[in-house]
Ligand code: NAD
């Protein structure tokens with residue numbers, strides 16, 4: 001941390017250093033949170049995960065300015081008795097651990113449900129029993145489909161924000177049938193939210209629930225065959241990056257008509273830091289964290305990424321930049337989709353005064369620059385390698 005001036009919270013009080021038990025610290029969001037906490041705050045982090053590749057640069061060497069403030073614990077929260085001790089010795093637990101890639105929801109529904117509900121139960125219990133604060137990561141997907149998606153295509157009400165804006169305290173959660181196993185994730189996350197809320201109401205657990213709306217940026221997921229399995233299917237940013245790096249057409253699932261709002265990871269973690277350092281304003285709340293101004297269809301995202309990738313790589317785009325694939329072909333049986341996700345920002349504005357800043361073109365440029373620098377050479381080498389006979 002630079003300088004020695006006291007850091008103040010939103011009410012002008014000095015922020016005291018705390019210890020945070022961060023579960024899932026080795027993932028995409030966790031790695032950015034650890035980086036921010038180390039470089040901008042005096043807090044200590046117990047970084048819990050089964051992997052640490054994305055935070056290795058923060059753990060070594062011992063000469064790093066934050067050495068002694070971040071400690072990695074290789075723990076699988078499914079079955080490790082050390083977890084309670086770590087939660088007990090921390091002031092706050094941040095739980096990010098989850099299976100959270102849509103390709104898993106309908107193909108590994110049991111793992112998805114266990115990971116997003118059952119495995120998190122001890123975390124909630126240890127926080128509640130030991131009177132420790134919990135910031136739990138849920139998802140925007142718990143809203144499911146919009147009310148508007150059930151209206152006739154030509155209904156003028158589809159244009160009315162009341163039918164599509166997603167609001168923490170009033171929007172319903174609308175999932176497809178049980179056969180549509182896509183919703184196993186959203187349903188498990190919803191039950192976990194309800195459990196945490198009930199622990200707050202009945203046992204006084206001090207909690208905050210975060211609903212991320214498509215946070216994107218460097219270190220998100222993996223590139224299949226490079227730092228993840230060759231047949232793995234990551235989230236859309238990494239799928240499209242992989243296609244661009246390999247000069248393959250980007251695959252548009254069911255025509256790429258679904259809409260998403262994307263927020264830059266560096267904006268989003270500012271919101272989480274405000275929650276960490278302003279407990280009085282964050283406790284007891286559920287927060288949408290997204291950028292309502294960055295809405296695009298998946299097709300538009302593919303077109304924008306193709307254009308930006310040409311700029312950062314200096315390569316012309318291929319002749320057929322996108323192809324359509326059915327969701328059954330791409331994800332298998334039981335896939336379904338959220339049609340539109342625009343977060344209402346009233347609560348986070350009021351409680352924490354947070355607003356996202358980065359426009360979509362800018363975040364795509366910095367992210368694709370990172371993807372190109374990190375992976376282009378490795379991809380070239382795999383493509384050049386002769387296939388073993
Ligand atoms: P991620 O997959 O990159 O990170 C999750 C981390 O949790 C991984 O490093 C994984 O190894 C770890 N983990 C999983 N199970 C574990 C276990 N049993 N024990 C120990 N570690 C375990 O995902 P992310 O994008 O960083 O997401 C973090 C959280 O935010 C998740 O709860 C996810 O559901 C939620 N979320 C993220 C987004 C987004 O836009 N990135 C959107 C909605 C919800």
Ligand code: UDP
Pocket residue numbers: 101102141214234235236237239240250251252253254256258260298337338
């Ligand atoms: N998608 C796509 N092509 C891909 C990967 C994803 O068209 O190669 C679509 C997917 O069907 C969904 C959207 O992109 O409509 C966002 O998918 P992501 O995996 O990022 O997660 P989600 O936002 O659905 O949670």
